Amino acid sequence: MKKLLLATALAALGTAGLAQEVVRIGTEGAYEPYNYIDQASGELVGFEVDLGKELCARAELTCEFVQNEWDSIIPNLQSGNYDIIMAGMSITEERQQVIDFTENYTPPSQSAYMALAADANIGDGAIIAAQVSTMQAGYIAEQEGVTMLEYATPDETVAAVRNGEADAVFADKDYLAPIAADSNGELVMLDADVALGGGIGGGMRKSDAELRAKFDAAILSMKEDGTLNALIVQWFGEEADLF
Numbered sequence: 001m002k003k004l005l006l007a008t009a010l011a012a013l014g015t016a017g018l019a020q021e022v023v024r025i026g027t028e029g030a031y032e033p034y035n036y037i038d039q040a041s042g043e044l045v046g047f048e049v050d051l052g053k054e055l056c057a058r059a060e061l062t063c064e065f066v067q068n069e070w071d072s073i074i075p076n077l078q079s080g081n082y083d084i085i086m087a088g089m090s091i092t093e094e095r096q097q098v099i100d101f102t103e104n105y106t107p108p109s110q111s112a113y114m115a116l117a118a119d120a121n122i123g124d125g126a127i128i129a130a131q132v133s134t135m136q137a138g139y140i141a142e143q144e145g146v147t148m149l150e151y152a153t154p155d156e157t158v159a160a161v162r163n164g165e166a167d168a169v170f171a172d173k174d175y176l177a178p179i180a181a182d183s184n185g186e187l188v189m190l191d192a193d194v195a196l197g198g199g200i201g202g203g204m205r206k207s208d209a210e211l212r213a214k215f216d217a218a219i220l221s222m223k224e225d226g227t228l229n230a231l232i233v234q235w236f237g238e239e240a241d242l243f
Helices: 002-013 047-058 070-078 135-141 154-162 173-181 209-225 227-236
Strands: 022-027 035-037 062-067 110-115 127-131 147-151 168-172
Touching: 022 047, 022 070, 035 047, 047 062, 047 209, 047 227, 110 135, 110 154, 110 173, 127 135, 127 154, 135 147, 135 168, 147 154, 154 168, 154 173, 168 173, 209 227
Parallel strands: 022 062, 127 147, 127 168
Antiparallel strands: 110 168
């Protein structure tokens, strides 16, 4: 019955008009495993690339990905350079003041610290690296006695720890954990996770309610039939939080 209702909802929305246009998906292309450039092919790949393709297929939309730097990703959405952001963007109250979000396509996840040693200072007097305009940067900015260094890309935040500029980096745990695991012990995850945000969703202009409804219906259909959980496990492993 649920599948029938979802199918009816998709049909009722009517995709005839939008199907004739290309829906552009803005992504950073620098946030593995969410979205990144495959070094062998030079193509955009990742969880959100696979997800975006499946959502567009279910909504009967013709879509293409557009790469955009993180620090201007919302302004360029508002300017019309693309129609939806799929870039590991967590749903927060602050962002909802300027854009709308689709249904979340990952559950609320943990943010975490990564450092060169397990006893690294993340409290009073600490210097913490974070990517600019992220909810993690907002969180660190509110911590008394902590100095934050903001960087344009996630790679730069990790480099700041490696070269001693920062005591630790604070970011999505799903992003940091694989880096620590592949560092041969150089980098370690700290036991100080913080739950932030309402999960990750697609950011959209507030005026695009019809398009948002199509993505919402497609996301809900993937939640209902289990394919979204399967995709999360494929990209984040068996220990990932699921719907």
